[in-house]
Amino acid sequence: MQAIIELTGPAGSGKTTLATLFSEELARASVLFIDASPDQKLTHDLAPEPPELTLGALFSKPSEGTTIREAVDWAFHDLAVPVGEDNELISVGDLPQTLPDSAMAKLRYGLNRLIENYKYIIIDGHHTLIRQCLPVEHLRSLILLTPDELADWQPPHEAETLHTPALILNRYDREPLPTALEAALVQHQVRLVGKLPRYASPAECAQKLPDDFKNCLLRLDIPLNLGPV
Numbered sequence: 001m002q003a004i005i006e007l008t009g010p011a012g013s014g015k016t017t018l019a020t021l022f023s024e025e026l027a028r029a030s031v032l033f034i035d036a037s038p039d040q041k042l043t044h045d046l047a048p049e050p051p052e053l054t055l056g057a058l059f060s061k062p063s064e065g066t067t068i069r070e071a072v073d074w075a076f077h078d079l080a081v082p083v084g085e086d087n088e089l090i091s092v093g094d095l096p097q098t099l100p101d102s103a104m105a106k107l108r109y110g111l112n113r114l115i116e117n118y119k120y121i122i123i124d125g126h127h128t129l130i131r132q133c134l135p136v137e138h139l140r141s142l143i144l145l146t147p148d149e150l151a152d153w154q155p156p157h158e159a160e161t162l163h164t165p166a167l168i169l170n171r172y173d174r175e176p177l178p179t180a181l182e183a184a185l186v187q188h189q190v191r192l193v194g195k196l197p198r199y200a201s202p203a204e205c206a207q208k209l210p211d212d213f214k215n216c217l218l219r220l221d222i223p224l225n226l227g228p229v
């Protein structure tokens with residue numbers, strides 16, 4: 001069964017750091033990383049060389065005369081760059097938030113044909129069109145928040161997947177939980193799968209974060225193989 005995991009949350013909440021840990025935990029598992037973050041930091045961290053083509057650049061090209069089925073040959077195979085033995089990455093780049101129907105059909109068809117080759121899809125950040133194109137039955141939303149963001153946090157109004165969004169609190173050292181979060185947990189609007197503490201030093205973070213992150217992942221209802229590489 002394929003698993004698609006979308007890491008969402010404000011800038012600085014730890015999405016790219018955790019996406020990088022996914023790349024280590026799933027080093028030989030056939031993973032496609034989709035860098036949907038505006039700063040493209042995951043691309044910079046994982047890719048030995050920046051991709052020559054992004055989704056944004058692909059859809060800025062004239063495409064008159066191509067059919068939906070030609071989308072696969074319409075440079076989609078040039079999007080992915082290797083970032084490990086069996087893993088690859090594509091960058092969303094400056095893909096618009098809306099596309100004409102014909103372009104949207106190509107994006108949906110091309111992305112779904114592309115992801116057929118991978119067991120896991122890890123998305124760093126949220127892009128509306130990417131979310132709309134991927135099969136919702138396989139999609140899991142993993143929300144990351146820090147204490148500063150919790151003050152104004154509101155639970156999702158409607159589930160955008162078939163599964164309750166999971167939440168990781170990063171750098172969290174406060175108790176009790178905010179009232180809005182407690183209410184969302186009781187009402188099953190979100191599911192808390194773990195807390196990542198504030199680490200005393202970068203060295204301690206590098207040592208302890210992978211195991212703490214793995215403990216969070218084990219609470220997700222996705223078929224993750226987190227054995228030794």
